[in-house]
Amino acid sequence: MYSDDFYYTKDHEWVKIKGDKGIVGITDFAQKQLGDVVYVEFPKIGAQLEFHQSLGVIESVKAVSDIYSPISGEVIKINEELNNSPELLNEDPHGKGWIIHLKIKDKEELEKLMSASEYEKFLEGLEE
Amino acid sequence: MVVNYFHGRTIMKKTRLNSCHKKLGAKLIGFFGWEMPVEFSGIIKEHLAVRQKAGLFDVSHMGEIVISGKQALDFVQYLTPNNAARLTPNKAQYSALTTPRGTFIDDLLVYCLDEDRYLLVVNAANSDKDYEWVLSHKGGFDVQVENKCDDYSQLALQGPKAMEILQPLTKINLEEMNIFGVSWGNVAGEDTIVSRTGYTGEDGFEIYTLSQNPDKIWDAILEEGKAFDVLPVGLGARDTLRLEARLMLYGNDIDETTTVLEADLSWLIKFKKGNFLGRDALLKQKEEGIKRKIIGFEMLGRGIARSHYPVYVDGEKVSEVNSGSFSPFLKKSIGLAYLPIEHTEIGTEFEIEIRGNRVKAVVVPAPFYKRNEKA
Numbered sequence: 001m002y003s004d005d006f007y008y009t010k011d012h013e014w015v016k017i018k019g020d021k022g023i024v025g026i027t028d029f030a031q032k033q034l035g036d037v038v039y040v041e042f043p044k045i046g047a048q049l050e051f052h053q054s055l056g057v058i059e060s061v062k063a064v065s066d067i068y069s070p071i072s073g074e075v076i077k078i079n080e081e082l083n084n085s086p087e088l089l090n091e092d093p094h095g096k097g098w099i100i101h102l103k104i105k106d107k108e109e110l111e112k113l114m115s116a117s118e119y120e121k122f123l124e125g126l127e128e
Numbered sequence: 129m130v131v132n133y134f135h136g137r138t139i140m141k142k143t144r145l146n147s148c149h150k151k152l153g154a155k156l157i158g159f160f161g162w163e164m165p166v167e168f169s170g171i172i173k174e175h176l177a178v179r180q181k182a183g184l185f186d187v188s189h190m191g192e193i194v195i196s197g198k199q200a201l202d203f204v205q206y207l208t209p210n211n212a213a214r215l216t217p218n219k220a221q222y223s224a225l226t227t228p229r230g231t232f233i234d235d236l237l238v239y240c241l242d243e244d245r246y247l248l249v250v251n252a253a254n255s256d257k258d259y260e261w262v263l264s265h266k267g268g269f270d271v272q273v274e275n276k277c278d279d280y281s282q283l284a285l286q287g288p289k290a291m292e293i294l295q296p297l298t299k300i301n302l303e304e305m306n307i308f309g310v311s312w313g314n315v316a317g318e319d320t321i322v323s324r325t326g327y328t329g330e331d332g333f334e335i336y337t338l339s340q341n342p343d344k345i346w347d348a349i350l351e352e353g354k355a356f357d358v359l360p361v362g363l364g365a366r367d368t369l370r371l372e373a374r375l376m377l378y379g380n381d382i383d384e385t386t387t388v389l390e391a392d393l394s395w396l397i398k399f400k401k402g403n404f405l406g407r408d409a410l411l412k413q414k415e416e417g418i419k420r421k422i423i424g425f426e427m428l429g430r431g432i433a434r435s436h437y438p439v440y441v442d443g444e445k446v447s448e449v450n451s452g453s454f455s456p457f458l459k460k461s462i463g464l465a466y467l468p469i470e471h472t473e474i475g476t477e478f479e480i481e482i483r484g485n486r487v488k489a490v491v492v493p494a495p496f497y498k499r500n501e502k503a
Binding site: 039062 | 155167170171172173364368430431432454456483
């Protein structure tokens with residue numbers, strides 16, 4: 001379920017590294033908690049995000065949730081497809097439901113994040 | 129990401145259908161002391177199933193209070209603004225428990241079980257408060273009051289296919305029942321009271337039973353409903369369905385600070401029936417005219433207006449959103465709010481603050497959704 005080439009946060013975001021670029025989304029666990037997503041509020045392209053800064057909001061039918069940036073960097077792309085098809089966040093949270101691309105400022109920050117196996121353990125702890 | 133769901137950590141009451149929900153993989157939440165399913169397969173999917181086919185709800189958390197005795201009718205008449213004298217054992221009505229100020233202790237359904245026994249079906253959140261309220265007004269009335277909240281299980285089968293699904297499971301002639309009609313009989317082998325009522329804006333039935341095995345009814349309906357794509361439905365879709373139909377939710381849209389007239393429910397006040405709690409206040413308010421009224425709105429800008437978001441008219445904060453949600457059927461953001469009476473006309477624009485930004489909204493006709501009335 002949770003892919004090894006992703007890094008995970010305790011707030012249930014993920015970031016996948018491609019060179020100096022990071023692709024950011026929310027985890028399958030998160031989308032299940034949220035339920036049907038109907039609207040995503042994005043940051044502006046060019047915005048400088050700090051680690052754990054709110055980058056936007058996800059609205060599901062029942063809940064409103066902040067998304068926090070898993071890593072510092074500059075927003076270079078947003079997933080505009082989510083404007084018309086927010087359900088992608090539920091259907092494919094680790095793929096087509098990505099939220100933004102960042103130009104990563106400092107890769108050392110990745111040390112603060114969890115690997116797939118650490119995240120899975122973290123989730124087991126939550127479900128107890 | 130932080131999900132703002134309420135996670136109950138306290139011990140919760142379970143309905144007799146709790147294990148059915150777990151078997152079906154429902155997401156369970158704490159709801160006023162009850163562990164209830166919020167969704168089974170997804171709120172939007174469940175919502176649309178009720179609009180297009182049928183959905184089955186466990187609403188056993190609802191409270192039941194029985195009033196019996198020689199003066200049962202007189203007492204119900206005193207507690208509620210609607211005319212309970214028009215009830216017979218095959219008819220129910222929507223009404224309220226009102227304060228002397230004409231505001232809501234609760235909204236409810238009144239059933240006439242027989243000429244000296246009445247059943248009040250009240251909100252789960254209010255059942256203890258309502259029971260205390262009813263007892264405290266008993267005074268000289270020759271009646272007995274019983275709190276039956278934990279005794280009854282209640283199922284609701286709602287949607288255009290509800291009748292076709294339920295009919296094979298009972299000898300009650302469902303087609304002959306009117307809206308708000310009530311019948312007594314066996315459903316899937318269990319003794320029940322069936323009424324043609326609901327909280328979704330669709331045709332459908334609510335089924336009350338004192339049986340220890342309401343799961344037999346639940347399972348039989350899901351089995352019979354397979355051919356009609358019936359889905360189990362949680363409280364999440366129950367809320368979006370009732371909002372589209374502009375049915376009030378106590379604690380959101382009405383409470384002890386809002387009068388029956390302000391809630392735009394004047395049709396349930398029968399001034400001519402005689403005295404009842406709140407009559408004088410409501411009559412006075414009717415004569416003087418209300419200063420605010422609940423309205424339905426639709427967002428013009430982006431975003432979903434949620435409960436308690438600030439409401440602005442001409443740049444001034446006038447109130448807060450009562451109910452607000454994404455409407456799965458209309459695919460827009462809708463809600464209810466109280467506005468000053470001079471701003472309640474259809475088409476009036478105003479603003480709602482969503483996370484620091486003022487976003488435009490407009491007063492629209494409500495109910496937002498009305499089913500096609502056909503025979």
